[in-house]
Amino acid sequence: MASTKPKAAAGAVSSSDMPIDYRTIDRISGPLLFVRDIERAAYGEIVEITLPNGERRQGQVLDSRKGLAIVQVFGPTMGMDVETTAVRFMGKVATLAVSDAMLGRVFNGLGEPRDGGPRIISDKELEIVGNAMNPYSREEPSEFIQTGLTNIDMMNTLVRGQKLPIFSGAGLPHNQIAAQIVRQAKLRNSSESFAVIFAAMGITSEEANFFLKEFESTGALERTVVFLNLSSDPSMERIITPRMALTTAEFLAYERDMHVLVVLTDMTNYCEALREIAAAREEVPGRRGYPGYMYTDLATLYERAGKIHGRKGSITQLPILTMPADDITHPIPDLTGYITEGQIVASRDLQRRGIYPPIDVLTSLSRLMNQGIGKGRTRDDHRGVADQLYAAYATGKDQRALSAIVGEESLSEVDRIYLKVADRFEAEFVGQRPDEDRTIDESLAIGWSILSELPEAELKRLKPEFIQQYYQRTKAA
């Protein structure tokens, strides 16, 4: 730090004192250091820890009282001792230097270059724990993003400024789905592409390579910023990684007018890091040992998606999480689902039957769908077709379960049609090739083609004019 008093730099916590090295570590427990004899450590202050071998690591104050500061170390505590390890309180909270030069670069989980390139030098330093967006400033997200995946575009429409997670399970192709969305996402009738921020938390190097290669081969890398924390990297960094990513996203969206798509993977690893700290602090655990404030903590990440009145850019979030044992009631998907605007749920059942993308329509949801569809956005019959397909598919699945017991012969004529509808729905509507980019009109046509199997009297959710316009025409064709 400069010896002159810095003028209200971002993140400064009003400290003009010269930093002092404290060699007063009392106890090291898990990722936590207990530093004695410090009188005035600020809550959230960043510290620099110098190990006996000269190596430096970062940490952050989690609890401060007279004579004691509890510091969470971002990184391993291996090699730290209580006698000679020095702790320096930096007088500022965690910040990130941001600039346009970040596009095309790969950083580690703490925002340091990982690609051998230079450090980012910028006079723009932003606090990584962003302030809450004023709900009054928010603009209602309503611009339809065409992902080219029929299932998402038709039934769980994604809009700009939404946060829509993928709930997946071990062994399911969530990475392929995410990559396909990133590759194909665009506004209708627009060639404007998204800037992509990719934040990896605790994923394997294979998964990371998959994404990097994908970005490279599609030419997306130059408009991508990557933050990589691999499974071999320190778990504590994972607490910082998504905040680095979202701070960058806010800079690009609100100061550079870009439309940013943020992919956060895997949120399960993030939550586990959170639990690790909570356990080390001996906090009262909530459900399954996760801390009671996990909802609030996750909200401070997810709520950073959105749009602001009067600003051009937007932040759309696509977090990925793997549900332990495919359990959607597990605290991680559960709390996430309560914050995000819907969820895309991957289904093992569809996967087993060889259907890609294996997205279960019935449990998936997009809460902002209504704002993004309809006349002028997609097409006026979109809502009705989607509702009718939901109902038909749900009925068809019921009939499938029933026919497994009583046999297909004892179903009524109409019910047998529903069986067929469910089969066609899965094979043609949900199923598509990983490189298939369907327009919304193509997707709607597939929808009508399936609905044309049903007798007209069954189409209770469609307005008569749409039936006339599309059903009868499809039927005739």
Add this chain to the structure above:
Amino acid sequence: MGIVARVSGPVVIAEGLDNGKMFDVVRVGDLGLVGEIIRLVGNTATVQVYEDTTGIRPGDKVENTGQALSVELGPGLLTSIYDGVQRPLDVLKKNLGDFITRGFVAAPLDEKKVWEFTATAKIGAEVSGGTILGTVQETPLILHKVMVPPGVSGTLAALKSGNFTIRDPIGSVTTKTGSVPLGLSQKWIVRVPRPVQQKLAPAIPLLTGQRVIDTFFPVAKGGTACIPGPFGSGKTVCQQQLAKWSDADVVVYVGCGERGNEMTEVLATFPNLQDPKTKRPLMERTILIANTSNMPVAAREASVYTGITIAEYYRDMGYDVALMADSTSRWAEAMREISGRLEEMPGEEGYPAYLGRRVAEFYERSGRVIALSPDQRAGSVTVVGAVSPPGGDFSEPVSQNTLRVTRVFWALDAALASRRHFPSINWLQSYSLYVGDLEPWYRDHLARDFGPLRQRAIETLQKESELQEIVQLVGVDALPEREKAILDVSRMLREDYLQQSAYDDVDTYTSIGKQYRMLRAILSFGDQEQDAIGKGATVGQLQKLPVRQKLSRMKWIPEGELQASFDRLETEMAEAVASVTAGGV
């Protein structure tokens, strides 16, 4: 003045704070972050801070304001959007930009706005808490009644009509202890219920235009209801539908720890929606409190109290107020988080041992009451609380503690939601304990046979669930025709009556009169089916009748032509069914 001794998340421990009282508001650090004393040991106070505490360090100053957390009540509340501690979010935006920074104090009500006050009380009259001094037309929908604050009584010494801001004196009362100035606004401590003269028994339904609620599980004006449901089951849409269409005079909508975009949706849609009775924008009767999930957790804890205090204030004027709290689970979690930071001994699932008491105290602030006033005016606060049980499991502490004190239970069902049956209120699990209390109202104001019709519909649906179990084993074809007919009519009840689209311009609201006619039409069709079967017809034949399509489109019959349209429909129905049996089988 005290100093910070420890800081950990939203909890700060302050030493040397003299004369601190429980729940006094304090200002922490150079930024003056707002906090509240929640524990006192000697002159050491534990403070929950309503703003992010990053950067606070031991040794920072802590100032006691000596006052408990209060809200300011007066004209200008309606159409406002506040955070959890009544800071207007539009003012914050004007001053701070699009992101909320810390330590900013904003007046809850516009101090510069001039209101036209019409005095109605007579100088020299004896007045006491609740006496109406005069009125201000706050919005075209709501006449704001300016009242003597509770606890003040004496002789009205001065009062004048005219144009005033909320800071101007409008008169004074001579009390035993001296002269008390009067203004358009008053302050009230949020954690203390505003006093009333008497609580009344529930007798009038809060009509919501939602068929499953008004017909099957009604809530009374002044009653309490609880909507628990897993995510994606439509809690928020339900709450918003109630906020939009319920026949309350004033609606307070508390977005407690929920999504920012949901509040944006309310802000974007309410000004464009019309009140069905008055055709005025709904925003004119609405107050929003938005403490989204990423805003400070302690302010979330306060937000429900801020909301209910405002609701009580309008109740005291004689209005029927509906308060929607979405979601009380987030409020309970805020309590849990703060309790954890205080290292209190946890009760169930880490929640503090006082969870049940706090929940009960909150809901107890609802009710239909005779307000504190000489003119015996009645008003009500209806509280509808959403609960977000983890994993949709209703056995968790927040759901259970809420169910113990609320009298209506709208159980949202993920299975219904995933087949897009909305509102996904499960008709077998839900209940309303007000049905008996409200029976006389429905009988006198709607129709004599409404109660029995309702009962029959519920029985039909129950019978359906029993029959479905059999169908799962043997298939529909094995059932006798009479039972198939029960399945047929209950399917109509489910699809054409219970399901209601919040997004359809007409279907979104159904008047109670129309609900009665729709229900009657479906059930009488069921009766006629049974008759026809007695004469040898089959359900298969009856299902092919074209008149059934008209039945399923009943929801689109305009409110203006109910009588004629339904009479015609019932006649056509009877003729169509008769034609099946007349034609011979």
